Protein backbone atom coordinates (compact mmCIF):
# COMPACT_ATOMS: atom_id res chain seq x y z
CA UNK A 216 0.00 0.00 0.00
CA UNK A 217 1.35 3.35 -1.07
CA UNK A 218 -0.31 6.44 0.37
CA UNK A 219 2.61 8.81 -0.17
CA UNK A 220 0.58 10.80 -2.73
CA UNK A 221 -1.61 11.99 0.13
CA UNK A 222 1.01 14.58 1.04
CA UNK A 223 0.76 16.17 -2.40
CA UNK A 224 -1.15 19.47 -1.99
CA UNK A 225 -2.65 19.11 -5.50
CA UNK A 226 -4.23 15.81 -4.66
CA UNK A 227 -5.35 17.14 -1.31
CA UNK A 228 -6.99 19.99 -3.18
CA UNK A 229 -8.86 17.63 -5.54
CA UNK A 230 -10.07 15.50 -2.69
CA UNK A 231 -11.18 18.49 -0.67
CA UNK A 232 -13.02 19.99 -3.64
CA UNK A 233 -14.63 16.64 -4.34
CA UNK A 234 -15.74 16.30 -0.75
CA UNK A 235 -17.19 19.81 -0.59
CA UNK A 236 -19.00 19.34 -3.92
CA UNK A 237 -20.44 16.07 -2.65
CA UNK A 238 -21.81 17.63 0.52
CA UNK A 239 -23.07 20.69 -1.32
CA UNK A 240 -24.84 18.59 -3.95
CA UNK A 241 -26.34 16.44 -1.22
CA UNK A 242 -27.66 19.47 0.65
CA UNK A 243 -29.09 21.23 -2.41
CA UNK A 244 -30.75 18.05 -3.70
CA UNK A 245 -32.16 17.15 -0.29
CA UNK A 246 -33.72 20.56 0.35
CA UNK A 247 -34.96 21.16 -3.20
CA UNK A 248 -36.03 17.55 -3.62
CA UNK A 249 -38.04 17.37 -0.40
CA UNK A 250 -39.88 20.59 -1.25
CA UNK A 251 -40.70 19.12 -4.65
CA UNK A 252 -41.69 15.84 -2.97
CA UNK A 253 -44.28 17.57 -0.80
CA UNK A 254 -45.69 19.21 -3.91
CA UNK A 255 -45.82 15.89 -5.78
CA UNK A 256 -47.51 14.14 -2.85
CA UNK A 257 -50.07 16.95 -2.51
CA UNK A 258 -50.76 16.99 -6.22
CA UNK A 259 -51.39 13.27 -6.28
CA UNK A 260 -53.63 13.29 -3.20
CA UNK A 261 -55.57 16.52 -3.53
CA UNK A 262 -54.61 18.18 -6.79
CA UNK A 263 -57.04 18.74 -9.63
CA UNK A 264 -57.23 15.79 -12.01
CA UNK A 265 -54.71 16.95 -14.65
CA UNK A 266 -52.17 17.91 -11.98
CA UNK A 267 -52.60 14.60 -10.16
CA UNK A 268 -52.11 12.83 -13.45
CA UNK A 269 -49.01 14.86 -14.24
CA UNK A 270 -47.53 14.08 -10.82
CA UNK A 271 -48.18 10.38 -11.36
CA UNK A 272 -46.52 10.47 -14.80
CA UNK A 273 -43.53 12.35 -13.41
CA UNK A 274 -43.11 9.84 -10.58
CA UNK A 275 -43.43 6.88 -12.91
CA UNK A 276 -40.90 8.18 -15.44
CA UNK A 277 -38.30 9.23 -12.87
CA UNK A 278 -38.60 6.03 -10.88
CA UNK A 279 -38.73 3.90 -14.00
CA UNK A 280 -35.48 5.09 -15.58
CA UNK A 281 -31.87 4.88 -14.36
CA UNK A 282 -30.46 7.90 -12.61
CA UNK A 283 -27.35 7.82 -14.81
CA UNK A 284 -29.49 7.97 -17.94
CA UNK A 285 -31.38 10.94 -16.51
CA UNK A 286 -28.10 12.67 -15.71
CA UNK A 287 -26.86 12.21 -19.28
CA UNK A 288 -30.24 13.22 -20.63
CA UNK A 289 -30.16 16.56 -18.83
CA UNK A 290 -26.46 17.30 -19.22
CA UNK A 291 -25.79 16.14 -22.78
CA UNK A 292 -29.34 16.33 -24.11
CA UNK A 293 -31.13 19.27 -22.59
CA UNK A 294 -27.92 21.11 -21.81
CA UNK A 295 -26.67 20.99 -25.40
CA UNK A 296 -30.12 21.83 -26.73
CA UNK A 297 -30.26 24.96 -24.59
CA UNK A 298 -26.77 25.93 -25.73
CA UNK A 299 -28.08 26.12 -29.27
CA UNK A 300 -30.71 28.71 -28.43
CA UNK A 301 -29.89 32.06 -30.01
CA UNK A 302 -28.77 34.68 -27.53
CA UNK A 303 -28.47 32.25 -24.62
CA UNK A 304 -24.73 32.78 -24.40
CA UNK A 305 -25.31 36.42 -23.53
CA UNK A 306 -28.04 35.75 -20.98
CA UNK A 307 -27.60 35.67 -17.23
CA UNK A 308 -28.31 31.92 -17.23
CA UNK A 309 -25.29 31.07 -19.32
CA UNK A 310 -22.84 30.45 -16.45
CA UNK A 311 -25.44 28.15 -14.90
CA UNK A 312 -25.99 26.23 -18.12
CA UNK A 313 -22.30 25.53 -18.52
CA UNK A 314 -21.96 24.27 -14.97
CA UNK A 315 -22.25 20.49 -14.56
CA UNK A 316 -23.23 21.11 -10.94
CA UNK A 317 -26.45 22.72 -12.14
CA UNK A 318 -27.43 19.64 -14.15
CA UNK A 319 -26.40 17.28 -11.37
CA UNK A 320 -28.50 19.21 -8.86
CA UNK A 321 -31.46 19.35 -11.25
CA UNK A 322 -31.33 15.60 -11.86
CA UNK A 323 -31.01 14.77 -8.18
CA UNK A 324 -33.77 17.16 -7.13
CA UNK A 325 -36.15 15.50 -9.58
CA UNK A 326 -35.08 12.08 -8.34
CA UNK A 327 -35.64 12.94 -4.67
CA UNK A 328 -38.92 14.60 -5.61
CA UNK A 329 -40.17 11.38 -7.20
CA UNK A 330 -38.92 8.84 -4.66
CA UNK A 331 -39.57 10.86 -1.51
CA UNK A 332 -42.81 12.15 -2.99
CA UNK A 333 -44.12 8.59 -2.91
CA UNK A 334 -42.86 8.13 0.64
CA UNK A 335 -44.56 11.34 1.78
CA UNK A 336 -47.75 10.48 -0.07
CA UNK A 337 -47.92 7.13 1.73
CA UNK A 338 -47.26 8.78 5.06
CA UNK A 339 -49.94 11.41 4.46
CA UNK A 340 -52.42 8.65 3.74
CA UNK A 341 -51.55 6.87 6.95
CA UNK A 342 -52.15 9.86 9.22
CA UNK A 343 -55.27 8.83 11.17
CA UNK A 344 -58.30 10.57 9.71
CA UNK A 345 -59.59 11.42 13.17
CA UNK A 346 -56.68 13.80 13.79
CA UNK A 347 -57.50 15.80 10.67
CA UNK A 348 -61.19 15.67 11.46
CA UNK A 349 -60.45 17.09 14.90
CA UNK A 350 -58.72 19.98 13.14
CA UNK A 351 -61.79 20.67 11.03
CA UNK A 352 -64.09 20.22 14.03
CA UNK A 353 -62.25 23.01 15.84
CA UNK A 354 -62.67 25.37 12.92
CA UNK A 355 -59.21 25.21 11.34
CA UNK A 356 -59.26 26.00 7.63
CA UNK A 357 -58.26 23.39 5.07
CA UNK A 358 -54.89 25.07 4.62
CA UNK A 359 -54.31 25.23 8.38
CA UNK A 360 -55.15 21.55 8.71
CA UNK A 361 -52.61 20.84 5.98
CA UNK A 362 -49.63 22.78 7.24
CA UNK A 363 -50.24 22.57 10.98
CA UNK A 364 -51.46 18.98 11.27
CA UNK A 365 -51.30 16.84 8.16
CA UNK A 366 -47.81 17.57 6.80
CA UNK A 367 -45.95 17.63 10.13
CA UNK A 368 -47.59 14.38 11.14
CA UNK A 369 -46.80 12.72 7.82
CA UNK A 370 -43.16 13.79 8.06
CA UNK A 371 -43.02 12.45 11.61
CA UNK A 372 -44.32 9.10 10.37
CA UNK A 373 -41.91 8.74 7.44
CA UNK A 374 -38.81 10.37 8.89
CA UNK A 375 -36.89 7.07 9.21
CA UNK A 376 -37.67 6.23 5.59
CA UNK A 377 -36.63 9.69 4.42
CA UNK A 378 -33.39 9.24 6.33
CA UNK A 379 -32.74 6.12 4.29
CA UNK A 380 -33.48 8.03 1.08
CA UNK A 381 -30.92 10.67 2.01
CA UNK A 382 -28.24 8.03 2.57
CA UNK A 383 -29.00 6.47 -0.81
CA UNK A 384 -28.78 9.94 -2.29
CA UNK A 385 -25.31 10.45 -0.83
CA UNK A 386 -24.13 7.28 -2.51
CA UNK A 387 -25.58 8.28 -5.87
CA UNK A 388 -23.28 11.28 -5.97
CA UNK A 389 -20.29 9.48 -7.64
CA UNK A 390 -22.43 9.25 -10.79
CA UNK A 391 -21.69 12.92 -11.39
CA UNK A 392 -18.03 12.14 -12.07
CA UNK A 393 -19.27 11.07 -15.51
CA UNK A 394 -20.25 14.64 -16.39
CA UNK A 395 -16.89 16.07 -15.35
CA UNK A 396 -18.02 17.37 -11.99
CA UNK A 397 -15.25 17.19 -9.41
CA UNK A 398 -16.57 14.81 -6.78
CA UNK A 399 -14.65 12.30 -4.69
CA UNK A 400 -14.63 9.64 -7.41
CA UNK A 401 -13.41 12.13 -9.97
CA UNK A 402 -10.58 13.07 -7.60
CA UNK A 403 -9.69 9.38 -7.17
CA UNK A 404 -9.71 8.90 -10.94
CA UNK A 405 -7.29 11.77 -11.45
CA UNK A 406 -4.98 10.42 -8.75
CA UNK A 407 -5.11 6.96 -10.34
CA UNK A 408 -4.30 8.28 -13.78
CA UNK A 409 -1.31 10.23 -12.52
CA UNK A 410 0.15 7.80 -9.96
CA UNK A 411 -0.93 4.51 -11.55
CA UNK A 412 -2.26 3.44 -8.14
CA UNK A 413 -5.69 1.84 -8.46
CA UNK A 414 -6.67 0.62 -4.99
CA UNK A 415 -5.33 3.23 -2.65
CA UNK A 416 -7.35 6.25 -3.89
CA UNK A 417 -10.50 4.10 -4.12
CA UNK A 418 -9.93 2.79 -0.61
CA UNK A 419 -9.53 6.33 0.66
CA UNK A 420 -12.75 7.65 -0.86
CA UNK A 421 -14.64 4.54 0.24
CA UNK A 422 -13.47 5.36 3.76
CA UNK A 423 -14.60 8.97 3.37
CA UNK A 424 -18.02 7.81 2.12
CA UNK A 425 -18.38 5.39 5.00
CA UNK A 426 -17.46 8.03 7.57
CA UNK A 427 -19.83 10.55 5.96
CA UNK A 428 -22.65 8.00 5.94
CA UNK A 429 -22.15 7.23 9.62
CA UNK A 430 -22.10 10.91 10.55
CA UNK A 431 -25.17 11.57 8.38
CA UNK A 432 -27.00 8.63 9.94
CA UNK A 433 -26.29 9.87 13.45
CA UNK A 434 -27.28 13.45 12.63
CA UNK A 435 -30.56 12.35 11.04
CA UNK A 436 -31.19 10.02 13.97
CA UNK A 437 -30.77 13.02 16.24
CA UNK A 438 -33.36 14.89 14.17
CA UNK A 439 -35.70 11.92 14.45
CA UNK A 440 -35.31 11.63 18.20
CA UNK A 441 -35.93 15.32 18.65
CA UNK A 442 -38.93 15.49 16.36
CA UNK A 443 -41.85 16.73 18.48
CA UNK A 444 -43.95 13.94 19.92
CA UNK A 445 -41.80 11.00 18.80
CA UNK A 446 -43.12 7.84 20.45
CA UNK A 447 -41.11 6.49 23.38
CA UNK A 448 -40.68 3.07 21.77
CA UNK A 449 -38.71 4.59 18.92
CA UNK A 450 -36.36 6.43 21.23
CA UNK A 451 -33.22 4.39 20.79
CA UNK A 452 -29.93 5.82 19.66
CA UNK A 453 -28.74 3.08 17.39
CA UNK A 454 -31.20 0.78 15.69
CA UNK A 455 -29.50 -2.14 17.44
CA UNK A 456 -31.02 -4.17 20.20
CA UNK B 457 -58.88 19.81 40.27
CA UNK B 458 -60.31 23.26 40.79
CA UNK B 459 -63.78 24.38 39.94
CA UNK B 460 -63.20 28.10 39.57
CA UNK B 461 -65.29 29.71 36.85
CA UNK B 462 -63.81 30.07 33.39
CA UNK B 463 -62.08 33.40 32.63
CA UNK B 464 -64.88 34.65 30.42
CA UNK B 465 -67.98 32.53 30.68
CA UNK B 466 -70.97 33.39 28.56
CA UNK B 467 -74.15 34.69 30.05
CA UNK B 468 -76.48 31.86 31.04
CA UNK B 469 -79.53 34.11 30.78
CA UNK B 470 -80.09 33.54 27.06
CA UNK B 471 -83.28 31.64 26.56
CA UNK B 472 -82.69 30.39 23.01
CA UNK B 473 -81.59 26.75 22.96
CA UNK B 474 -77.89 26.08 22.35
CA UNK B 475 -78.94 23.87 19.50
CA UNK B 476 -82.22 23.21 17.79
CA UNK B 477 -82.46 20.53 15.15
CA UNK B 478 -85.63 20.06 13.18
CA UNK B 479 -86.40 16.94 11.23
CA UNK B 480 -82.84 16.04 10.27
CA UNK B 481 -82.45 13.41 7.58
CA UNK B 482 -79.10 11.92 6.67
CA UNK B 483 -78.19 9.22 4.17
CA UNK B 484 -74.96 7.36 3.54
CA UNK B 485 -75.52 6.11 0.02
CA UNK B 486 -78.77 4.18 0.13
CA UNK B 487 -78.68 3.82 3.90
CA UNK B 488 -80.93 6.28 5.71
CA UNK B 489 -79.13 6.81 9.00
CA UNK B 490 -81.20 9.67 10.43
CA UNK B 491 -84.89 9.51 9.61
CA UNK B 492 -86.19 12.90 10.69
CA UNK B 493 -84.65 13.64 14.07
CA UNK B 494 -85.73 16.72 16.02
CA UNK B 495 -83.77 17.70 19.08
CA UNK B 496 -83.38 20.73 21.28
CA UNK B 497 -80.68 21.28 23.86
CA UNK B 498 -81.63 24.15 26.20
CA UNK B 499 -78.85 26.44 27.36
CA UNK B 500 -77.18 25.26 30.54
CA UNK B 501 -78.49 21.69 30.39
CA UNK B 502 -77.10 18.26 29.67
CA UNK B 503 -78.64 15.95 27.08
CA UNK B 504 -77.51 12.36 26.66
CA UNK B 505 -78.14 10.24 23.59
CA UNK B 506 -78.33 6.51 24.12
CA UNK B 507 -79.07 3.69 21.73
CA UNK B 508 -77.70 0.56 20.15
CA UNK B 509 -74.56 0.60 18.06
CA UNK B 510 -75.33 1.72 14.52
CA UNK B 511 -78.50 3.56 15.51
CA UNK B 512 -77.06 6.87 14.25
CA UNK B 513 -75.91 8.48 17.51
CA UNK B 514 -72.53 9.58 16.21
CA UNK B 515 -74.04 10.81 12.98
CA UNK B 516 -76.57 12.92 14.87
CA UNK B 517 -73.86 14.36 17.10
CA UNK B 518 -71.62 15.09 14.12
CA UNK B 519 -74.45 16.98 12.43
CA UNK B 520 -74.38 19.38 15.38
CA UNK B 521 -71.02 20.82 14.32
CA UNK B 522 -71.57 19.90 10.67
CA UNK B 523 -68.81 17.33 10.45
CA UNK B 524 -71.68 15.57 8.69
CA UNK B 525 -73.91 17.61 6.44
CA UNK B 526 -77.55 16.60 6.81
CA UNK B 527 -79.49 15.97 3.63
CA UNK B 528 -82.65 17.63 4.85
CA UNK B 529 -83.93 19.53 7.84
CA UNK B 530 -83.30 22.74 9.74
CA UNK B 531 -80.56 23.46 12.20
CA UNK B 532 -79.97 26.41 14.50
CA UNK B 533 -76.82 26.52 16.56
CA UNK B 534 -76.00 29.16 19.15
CA UNK B 535 -78.73 31.55 17.96
CA UNK B 536 -77.75 31.21 14.34
CA UNK B 537 -79.79 29.45 11.74
CA UNK B 538 -77.50 27.44 9.50
CA UNK B 539 -77.65 28.79 5.95
CA UNK B 540 -77.84 25.67 3.88
CA UNK B 541 -77.82 25.87 0.12
CA UNK B 542 -80.62 23.69 -1.22
CA UNK B 543 -81.50 22.38 -4.64
CA UNK B 544 -85.02 22.91 -6.03
CA UNK B 545 -86.14 19.68 -4.36
CA UNK B 546 -85.14 21.08 -0.98
CA UNK B 547 -82.13 18.81 -0.50
CA UNK B 548 -79.16 20.37 1.23
CA UNK B 549 -76.25 20.59 -1.19
CA UNK B 550 -73.85 23.09 0.35
CA UNK B 551 -72.87 25.14 3.38
CA UNK B 552 -71.62 28.64 3.99
CA UNK B 553 -67.92 28.11 4.78
CA UNK B 554 -67.50 31.33 6.78
CA UNK B 555 -70.50 30.54 8.93
CA UNK B 556 -69.25 27.01 9.34
CA UNK B 557 -65.90 28.13 10.71
CA UNK B 558 -67.57 30.59 13.06
CA UNK B 559 -69.92 27.94 14.39
CA UNK B 560 -67.23 25.38 14.92
CA UNK B 561 -65.53 27.78 17.27
CA UNK B 562 -68.71 27.74 19.35
CA UNK B 563 -69.43 24.01 19.31
CA UNK B 564 -66.47 21.81 20.16
CA UNK B 565 -66.16 18.09 20.32
CA UNK B 566 -64.55 15.37 22.40
CA UNK B 567 -64.00 12.20 20.38
CA UNK B 568 -64.07 8.56 21.32
CA UNK B 569 -60.49 8.10 20.06
CA UNK B 570 -59.33 11.42 21.65
CA UNK B 571 -57.85 12.54 18.30
CA UNK B 572 -55.19 14.65 19.94
CA UNK B 573 -52.45 15.93 17.63
CA UNK B 574 -49.43 13.76 18.52
CA UNK B 575 -46.78 16.17 17.22
CA UNK B 576 -48.01 18.97 19.48
CA UNK B 577 -47.45 19.11 23.22
CA UNK B 578 -50.37 18.94 25.63
CA UNK B 579 -50.43 22.73 25.85
CA UNK B 580 -49.87 22.99 22.09
CA UNK B 581 -52.98 20.88 21.50
CA UNK B 582 -55.04 23.09 23.77
CA UNK B 583 -53.94 26.47 22.39
CA UNK B 584 -53.90 25.57 18.69
CA UNK B 585 -57.52 26.43 17.86
CA UNK B 586 -57.84 29.42 20.21
CA UNK B 587 -54.81 30.95 18.49
CA UNK B 588 -55.54 30.04 14.90
CA UNK B 589 -59.31 30.11 14.81
CA UNK B 590 -60.17 32.74 17.42
CA UNK B 591 -57.00 34.73 16.81
CA UNK B 592 -55.91 34.94 20.46
CA UNK B 593 -52.32 35.91 21.18
CA UNK B 594 -50.06 33.08 22.31
CA UNK B 595 -49.92 34.68 25.74
CA UNK B 596 -53.69 34.82 26.17
CA UNK B 597 -54.20 31.36 24.68
CA UNK B 598 -51.57 29.95 27.03
CA UNK B 599 -53.23 31.50 30.07
CA UNK B 600 -56.54 30.06 28.93
CA UNK B 601 -54.98 26.70 28.15
CA UNK B 602 -53.29 26.47 31.53
CA UNK B 603 -56.55 27.33 33.23
CA UNK B 604 -58.42 24.49 31.53
CA UNK B 605 -55.57 22.01 31.92
CA UNK B 606 -55.74 22.82 35.61
CA UNK B 607 -59.47 22.24 35.43
CA UNK B 608 -59.01 18.67 34.11
CA UNK B 609 -56.04 17.98 36.38
CA UNK B 610 -53.42 17.90 33.63
CA UNK B 611 -51.55 21.17 34.25
CA UNK B 612 -48.40 19.38 35.40
CA UNK B 613 -48.16 17.55 32.05
CA UNK B 614 -48.47 20.64 29.84
CA UNK B 615 -45.15 19.97 28.09
CA UNK B 616 -45.66 16.24 27.58
CA UNK B 617 -46.65 14.77 24.22
CA UNK B 618 -49.89 12.79 23.82
CA UNK B 619 -48.05 9.56 22.99
CA UNK B 620 -46.61 9.54 26.49
CA UNK B 621 -49.97 9.77 28.27
CA UNK B 622 -52.50 7.15 29.31
CA UNK B 623 -55.85 7.04 27.54
CA UNK B 624 -57.60 8.71 30.45
CA UNK B 625 -55.04 11.49 30.54
CA UNK B 626 -55.32 11.99 26.78
CA UNK B 627 -59.08 12.25 27.01
CA UNK B 628 -58.81 14.81 29.80
CA UNK B 629 -56.47 16.86 27.61
CA UNK B 630 -58.99 16.51 24.79
CA UNK B 631 -61.65 17.90 27.12
CA UNK B 632 -59.38 20.83 28.01
CA UNK B 633 -58.84 21.41 24.28
CA UNK B 634 -62.60 21.56 23.77
CA UNK B 635 -63.10 23.85 26.78
CA UNK B 636 -60.35 26.28 25.75
CA UNK B 637 -62.49 27.44 22.84
CA UNK B 638 -65.06 28.52 25.48
CA UNK B 639 -67.82 26.97 23.41
CA UNK B 640 -71.56 27.42 23.76
CA UNK B 641 -72.03 23.69 23.39
CA UNK B 642 -69.77 20.73 24.15
CA UNK B 643 -70.23 17.50 22.21
CA UNK B 644 -69.00 14.17 23.56
CA UNK B 645 -69.02 11.03 21.41
CA UNK B 646 -68.63 8.04 23.73
CA UNK B 647 -65.78 9.72 25.59
CA UNK B 648 -65.00 6.67 27.74
CA UNK B 649 -65.54 3.83 25.27
CA UNK B 650 -61.89 3.60 24.24
CA UNK B 651 -60.57 3.65 27.80
CA UNK B 652 -59.35 0.88 30.05
CA UNK B 653 -62.06 0.25 32.71
CA UNK B 654 -59.90 1.64 35.50
CA UNK B 655 -59.51 4.92 33.57
CA UNK B 656 -63.20 5.53 32.95
CA UNK B 657 -63.96 7.23 36.24
CA UNK B 658 -61.30 9.92 35.99
CA UNK B 659 -62.90 11.09 32.75
CA UNK B 660 -66.49 10.74 33.95
CA UNK B 661 -65.50 12.76 37.02
CA UNK B 662 -64.35 15.65 34.85
CA UNK B 663 -67.55 15.54 32.77
CA UNK B 664 -69.69 15.43 35.90
CA UNK B 665 -67.87 18.51 37.17
CA UNK B 666 -68.68 20.32 33.93
CA UNK B 667 -72.33 19.35 34.24
CA UNK B 668 -72.40 20.72 37.79
CA UNK B 669 -70.95 23.96 36.47
CA UNK B 670 -74.00 24.34 34.25
CA UNK B 671 -72.27 23.83 30.93
CA UNK B 672 -74.38 22.97 27.93
CA UNK B 673 -73.49 19.49 26.78
CA UNK B 674 -74.68 16.87 24.34
CA UNK B 675 -73.30 13.48 25.14
CA UNK B 676 -73.39 10.08 23.47
CA UNK B 677 -72.65 7.42 26.03
CA UNK B 678 -73.06 3.80 26.99
CA UNK B 679 -72.59 4.59 30.66
CA UNK B 680 -76.24 4.32 31.66
CA UNK B 681 -75.85 5.13 35.35
CA UNK B 682 -73.78 8.13 34.50
CA UNK B 683 -76.26 9.33 31.87
CA UNK B 684 -79.10 9.03 34.33
CA UNK B 685 -77.17 10.91 36.96
CA UNK B 686 -75.94 13.94 34.98
CA UNK B 687 -78.59 14.40 32.29
CA UNK B 688 -81.47 16.83 32.29
CA UNK B 689 -82.74 15.24 29.10
CA UNK B 690 -82.27 11.75 27.75
CA UNK B 691 -82.81 10.76 24.13
CA UNK B 692 -83.16 7.14 23.08
CA UNK B 693 -82.27 6.73 19.44
CA UNK B 694 -83.41 3.60 17.65
CA UNK B 695 -82.55 2.98 13.99
CA UNK B 696 -82.32 6.65 13.14
CA UNK B 697 -85.48 7.71 15.00
CA UNK B 698 -86.01 9.13 18.44
CA UNK B 699 -87.91 6.32 20.13
CA UNK B 700 -88.18 8.02 23.50
CA UNK B 701 -87.04 11.28 25.03
CA UNK B 702 -87.63 13.26 28.20
CA UNK B 703 -86.25 13.22 31.73
CA UNK B 704 -83.99 10.27 32.51
CA UNK B 705 -86.70 8.78 34.71
CA UNK B 706 -89.29 8.94 31.93
CA UNK B 707 -87.01 7.37 29.36
CA UNK B 708 -85.70 4.64 31.62
CA UNK B 709 -89.29 3.73 32.47
CA UNK B 710 -90.37 3.69 28.84
CA UNK B 711 -91.07 0.08 27.81
CA UNK B 712 -89.31 0.46 24.42
CA UNK B 713 -86.20 1.66 26.18
CA UNK B 714 -86.44 -0.95 28.94
CA UNK B 715 -85.83 -3.65 26.43
CA UNK B 716 -82.66 -1.95 25.21
CA UNK B 717 -81.52 -1.35 28.75
CA UNK B 718 -82.13 -4.91 29.96
CA UNK B 719 -78.64 -6.32 29.41
CA UNK B 720 -77.03 -3.32 31.10
CA UNK B 721 -79.28 -3.41 34.18
Ligand SMILES: Nc1ncnc2c1ncn2[C@@H]1O[C@H](COP(=O)(O)OP(=O)(O)O)[C@@H](O)[C@H]1O
Nearest residue numbers: 484487489507508509510511512513514515516
Ligand atom coordinates in the same frame (compact mmCIF):
# COMPACT_ATOMS: atom_id res chain seq x y z
N1 LIG C 1 -69.06 7.91 6.73
C1 LIG C 1 -69.95 6.89 6.62
N2 LIG C 1 -70.14 6.28 5.43
C2 LIG C 1 -71.02 5.28 5.30
N3 LIG C 1 -71.77 4.79 6.31
C3 LIG C 1 -71.62 5.35 7.52
C4 LIG C 1 -70.70 6.42 7.74
N4 LIG C 1 -70.76 6.77 9.04
C5 LIG C 1 -71.68 5.96 9.61
N5 LIG C 1 -72.20 5.11 8.70
C6 LIG C 1 -73.25 4.12 8.96
O1 LIG C 1 -74.33 4.78 9.54
C7 LIG C 1 -74.91 4.01 10.56
C8 LIG C 1 -74.96 4.79 11.86
O2 LIG C 1 -73.64 5.03 12.27
P1 LIG C 1 -73.30 5.83 13.59
O3 LIG C 1 -73.95 7.16 13.54
O4 LIG C 1 -71.82 5.80 13.75
O5 LIG C 1 -74.00 4.95 14.72
P2 LIG C 1 -73.69 4.88 16.27
O6 LIG C 1 -72.80 5.99 16.64
O7 LIG C 1 -75.02 4.94 16.92
O8 LIG C 1 -73.06 3.55 16.51
C9 LIG C 1 -74.09 2.73 10.66
O9 LIG C 1 -74.76 1.72 9.94
C10 LIG C 1 -72.80 3.10 9.98
O10 LIG C 1 -72.25 1.96 9.35
Ligand SMILES: [Mg+2]
Nearest residue numbers: 513514515646
Ligand atom coordinates in the same frame (compact mmCIF):
# COMPACT_ATOMS: atom_id res chain seq x y z
MG1 LIG D 1 -70.81 5.99 17.41
